[in-house]
Amino acid sequence: RIYEPGDFAGMHAAGTLAARILDDIAPHVAPGQSTGELDRMITQMVEDAGATSATIGYKGYQHASCISVNHVVCHGIPGDKKLKDGDILNIDVTVIVDGWFGDTSRMYVAGKLSRKTERLIQVTHDSLMKGIEAVKPGNTFGDIGHAIQSYVEAQRMSVVRDFCGHGLGQVFHAPPNVLHYGRAGSGPVLEEGMFFTIEPMVNLGRPETKILADDWTAVTRDKSLSAQFEHSVGVTADGAEIFTLSPSGKFHPTYG
Numbered sequence: 001r002i003y004e005p006g007d008f009a010g011m012h013a014a015g016t017l018a019a020r021i022l023d024d025i026a027p028h029v030a031p032g033q034s035t036g037e038l039d040r041m042i043t044q045m046v047e048d049a050g051a052t053s054a055t056i057g058y059k060g061y062q063h064a065s066c067i068s069v070n071h072v073v074c075h076g077i078p079g080d081k082k083l084k085d086g087d088i089l090n091i092d093v094t095v096i097v098d099g100w101f102g103d104t105s106r107m108y109v110a111g112k113l114s115r116k117t118e119r120l121i122q123v124t125h126d127s128l129m130k131g132i133e134a135v136k137p138g139n140t141f142g143d144i145g146h147a148i149q150s151y152v153e154a155q156r157m158s159v160v161r162d163f164c165g166h167g168l169g170q171v172f173h174a175p176p177n178v179l180h181y182g183r184a185g186s187g188p189v190l191e192e193g194m195f196f197t198i199e200p201m202v203n204l205g206r207p208e209t210k211i212l213a214d215d216w217t218a219v220t221r222d223k224s225l226s227a228q229f230e231h232s233v234g235v236t237a238d239g240a241e242i243f244t245l246s247p248s249g250k251f252h253p254t255y256g
């Protein structure tokens with residue numbers, strides 16, 4: 001679906017709320033805190049904002065966030081397990097504001113950050129921004145994937161292939177699949193008014209993932225650490241509008 005110029009404001013409001021929730025949960029991420037408690041706080045924040053969670057009730061999922069710790073690649077289910085010092089975690093939130101979907105995620109660290117985890121987080125974030133730099137009318141989705149993959153592999157890390165970004169707007173998921181790897185110039189052409197997410201997952205080791213017995217949680221096959229960042233973006237006449245930028249202007253302190 002191609003959206004109209006007037007639709008950008010709706011996406012901006014939904015995206016900004018999701019980003020603000022990710023700002024506001026940051027002080028609560030600490031060793032000893034459980035991911036279930038973080039999710040309960042996020043649920044309350046969505047309600048207090050008069051918005052709706054897109055994930056509660058989606059495909060039977062019952063939480064307002066996905067929280068993926070260490071070698072969990074994505075779709076981590078919030079629970080009673082407590083965070084320990086040095087854990088890295090992705091918190092992924094999707095909210096609906098006046099019918100518009102804002103979908104974003106970023107990385108946090110419980111306690112002290114090691115140099116290795118800091119580099120993984122930095123490379124993952126920067127790969128998302130490289131992908132966004134490739135967003136402009138006339139480029140293709142393959143240009144986005146190529147930008148991400150070439151940057152990550154130059155850092156001797158790997159791009160997860162089993163999960164991708166997606167169209168969104170007045171729905172949570174729509175075509176096209178937005179691949180985080182690929183050949184420049186391949187795939188559909190980007191057009192002004194396209195809205196989609198870019199949500200690269202980067203592993204310190206091999207790209208392969210597997211799903212745990214809960215039929216939900218995705219982990220790295222080799223148990224290496226994995227990180228993810230996600231923005232919702234719109235294609236503008238001269239590039240991209242990021243709908244999910246942190247309203248406080250600061251990216252998470254982890255990333256600096």
Ligand SMILES: CCc1ccsc1-c1ccc(O)c(O)c1
Nearest residue numbers: 055058059061066092103199230
């Ligand atoms: C919990 C939401 C969910 C359920 C099955 S896939 C999925 C999901 C999680 C994070 C996302 O960014 C996304 O686009 C979808």
Ligand SMILES: [Mn+2]
Nearest residue numbers: 092103104230
């Ligand atoms: Mn998401």
Ligand SMILES: [Mn+2]
Nearest residue numbers: 103197199230
């Ligand atoms: Mn998404």
Ligand SMILES: [Mn+2]
Nearest residue numbers: 069070072226
């Ligand atoms: Mn992880």
